Amino acid sequence: MSINDKHLSEVERIKAASQGLRGTLLESLHNPVTGAVGEDDVQVIKFHGIYQQDNRDLRVERHQQKLEPLYQFMARLRLPGGVLSGKQWLALSDIAHTYGSGSLRITSRQSIQLHGLFKSQLQPTLQALDKALLDTVSACGDVNRNVIASAAPQGSAFHAEVYAWAKKIAAHLLPQTHAYHEIWLDGQRVTDTEEDPLYGLTYLPRKFKIAIAVPPHNDVDVFTQDLGFIAINEGGRLVGFNVCVGGGLGRSHNKPDTYPRLADVCGFCIPEQVLGIAEAVLTTQRDHGDRGDRSQARLKYTVDRMGLAVFMEEVRQRTGFPLSPSRPFHFETSGDRFGWLENDDGTACLTLFIPGGRVVDIDGGLPLMSGLDALARLHHGEIRLTCNQNLVIAGIAPSERAQIEDELREYRLDGLLGLAPIRTQAMACVALPTCPLAMAEAERYLPVFLDRLETLLSEIGLKSEALTVRMTGCPNGCARPYLAEIGLVGKAPGLYDLYLGGDRVGLRLNTLYREALDEEALLTTLRPLLLRFASKHRPGETFGDFVHRHDVLQTDSNHNHVPMKTP
Ligand code: SRM
Ligand code: SF4
Numbered sequence: 001m002s003i004n005d006k007h008l009s010e011v012e013r014i015k016a017a018s019q020g021l022r023g024t025l026l027e028s029l030h031n032p033v034t035g036a037v038g039e040d041d042v043q044v045i046k047f048h049g050i051y052q053q054d055n056r057d058l059r060v061e062r063h064q065q066k067l068e069p070l071y072q073f074m075a076r077l078r079l080p081g082g083v084l085s086g087k088q089w090l091a092l093s094d095i096a097h098t099y100g101s102g103s104l105r106i107t108s109r110q111s112i113q114l115h116g117l118f119k120s121q122l123q124p125t126l127q128a129l130d131k132a133l134l135d136t137v138s139a140c141g142d143v144n145r146n147v148i149a150s151a152a153p154q155g156s157a158f159h160a161e162v163y164a165w166a167k168k169i170a171a172h173l174l175p176q177t178h179a180y181h182e183i184w185l186d187g188q189r190v191t192d193t194e195e196d197p198l199y200g201l202t203y204l205p206r207k208f209k210i211a212i213a214v215p216p217h218n219d220v221d222v223f224t225q226d227l228g229f230i231a232i233n234e235g236g237r238l239v240g241f242n243v244c245v246g247g248g249l250g251r252s253h254n255k256p257d258t259y260p261r262l263a264d265v266c267g268f269c270i271p272e273q274v275l276g277i278a279e280a281v282l283t284t285q286r287d288h289g290d291r292g293d294r295s296q297a298r299l300k301y302t303v304d305r306m307g308l309a310v311f312m313e314e315v316r317q318r319t320g321f322p323l324s325p326s327r328p329f330h331f332e333t334s335g336d337r338f339g340w341l342e343n344d345d346g347t348a349c350l351t352l353f354i355p356g357g358r359v360v361d362i363d364g365g366l367p368l369m370s371g372l373d374a375l376a377r378l379h380h381g382e383i384r385l386t387c388n389q390n391l392v393i394a395g396i397a398p399s400e401r402a403q404i405e406d407e408l409r410e411y412r413l414d415g416l417l418g419l420a421p422i423r424t425q426a427m428a429c430v431a432l433p434t435c436p437l438a439m440a441e442a443e444r445y446l447p448v449f450l451d452r453l454e455t456l457l458s459e460i461g462l463k464s465e466a467l468t469v470r471m472t473g474c475p476n477g478c479a480r481p482y483l484a485e486i487g488l489v490g491k492a493p494g495l496y497d498l499y500l501g502g503d504r505v506g507l508r509l510n511t512l513y514r515e516a517l518d519e520e521a522l523l524t525t526l527r528p529l530l531l532r533f534a535s536k537h538r539p540g541e542t543f544g545d546f547v548h549r550h551d552v553l554q555t556d557s558n559h560n561h562v563p564m565k566t567p
Pocket of ligand 1: 109139146248249250428477
């Protein structure tokens with residue numbers, strides 16, 4: 001019996017009946033009785049890069065007033081490689097103020113989310129995005145998601161080549177339906193077949209993610225992707241990519257058959273083979289992924305069920321060529337390097353830390369949005385987003401630099417450059433109030449927790465330690481907490497599971513250390529470990545490596561391996 005002979009999940013029925021991802025969205029949009037879209041359309045709209053949400057802070061109040069939840073939508077951009085022009089940034093800022101919550105959220109996949117859009121604002125929002133040559137096609141749903149690529153080194157010709165491949169892969173794997181144009185832009189029904197030439201009628205069993213890393217930077221966390229490419233630079237030339245298959249982080253509490261898994265390095269390909277490999281891995285997952293149980297549907301489970309060697313043999317048959325042996329590579333960082341960096345071509349880049357990835361003007365606080373708007377107005381180069389939710393003003397000409405420095409001071413953004421590394425290396429997912437799956441706070445609570453952790457580190461003499469802390473509001477792993485030296489995974493309001501022992505380059509998963517701790521318990525648990533680290537660590541050793549080396553952690557799951565195996 002094949003894996004898909006069993007009962008198909010409800011989402012499979014919805015996709016098959018969606019008429020090329022149209023569903024009944026047009027009717028839903030024009031239904032004045034509710035702020036929501038129809039039940040099936042909640043699934044269909046995701047393929048257009050949009051999620052239906054409600055403001056969870058207001059749930060109880062709305063319920064007491066006998067009102068339906070305050071339905072609102074989040075729109076996520078498709079932005080391969082995370083590159084925007086200054087003009088596009090300004091358009092986004094304008095859209096956020098006109099239709100959204102007045103903030104832009106830089107995501108852990110190098111994209112931007114607009115939150116707080118009401119149903120009636122969706123069409124105008126997507127039309128305004130279209131005018132700025134931006135869209136949200138396939139930013140969510142059971143398709144290939146935003147293709148991400150290292151944001152560093154920002155200015156080299158090598159990086160430009162890698163970025164071009166990210167765009168080519170994204171274009172190659174884009175669904176062909178005209179539904180997006182029809183529903184959001186011009187309303188004209190174009191005759192197209194309902195069966196996508198690549199994805200078929202029911203698309204993929206689950207989301208599919210691709211990244212390209214440019215060593216020595218693993219800012220994309222390449223081993224957490226369904227399919228990862230590691231760009232190989234020989235003599236300054238892009239000679240090809242190591243191919244990594246089978247990564248993914250999502251898991252559920254109390255469901256041991258769900259787990260994070262790092263991808264395996266399966267071999268090497270030349271650039272001209274990349275599109276073929278991406279298509280073959282994607283279609284192997286399309287045909288062999290579990291369509292009955294969505295918690296088992298990601299490619300990592302398909303790989304573990306089939307066996308890596310069998311999976312890769314299927315890929316080989318589809319491409320018609322074998323992979324060559326993988327080439328040596330070396331990662332030194334997975335975080336961002338902040339401040340000014342000179343590029344090969346005489347220009348410079350300025351990487352700015354964006355707290356929680358949230359770009360907003362805070363009343364009486366930092367005017368971050370206005371400041372970035374001012375920079376976008378005067379900057380003629382690109383703006384790049386990083387997979388650590390930060391932002392790079394890229395390609396700054398020497399003549400621009402003084403003006404940019406003036407604006408930084410004017411809007412007090414220069415203050416973001418001098419923060420303690422414990423803050424700038426940290427990451428949190430969105431969580432409350434918009435994420436329906438959040439069990440605890442993350443983005444809003446991380447700064448509070450870091451205040452206390454920073455004080456503790458100062459007391460112990462570890463203030464300048466660039467420890468990685470990643471926090472999520474549930475075990476789905478959106479801020480990639482399972483790679484952090486200290487990973488905090490929400491279990492219930494105010495309670496977090498504590499994971500320890502990740503490295504700083506994304507080669508090792510951390511391990512569950514203690515469950516369901518509140519703030520006090522987290523700090524009292526961490527204190528003796530940090531004290532021991534402060535007095536006993538080897539020169540240059542990180543906290544994650546230290547706890548991993550010592551008998552602090554329990555023996556690990558089978559899935560916590562350094563991803564260097566070849567089939
Ligand atoms: Fe995520 C679902 C936010 C990166 C694993 N993620 C969600 C949703 C859409 C909740 C939902 O399904 O209704 C969250 C929306 C919250 C909100 O209000 O905005 C959400 N995920 C995010 C973002 C915005 C986190 C952030 O703070 O930056 C990231 C958007 C990325 C993008 O631009 O495309 C984001 N999500 C990730 C990552 C990290 C990555 O891709 O590098 C992961 C872990 C890697 C992986 O996929 O395994 C991730 N998100 C999930 C999962 C678990 C998937 C699984 O295999 O089990 C879910 C839940 C699901 O799909 O059922 C999820
Ligand atoms: Fe929501 Fe959980 Fe993802 Fe955080 S990790 S954004 S709480 S789904």
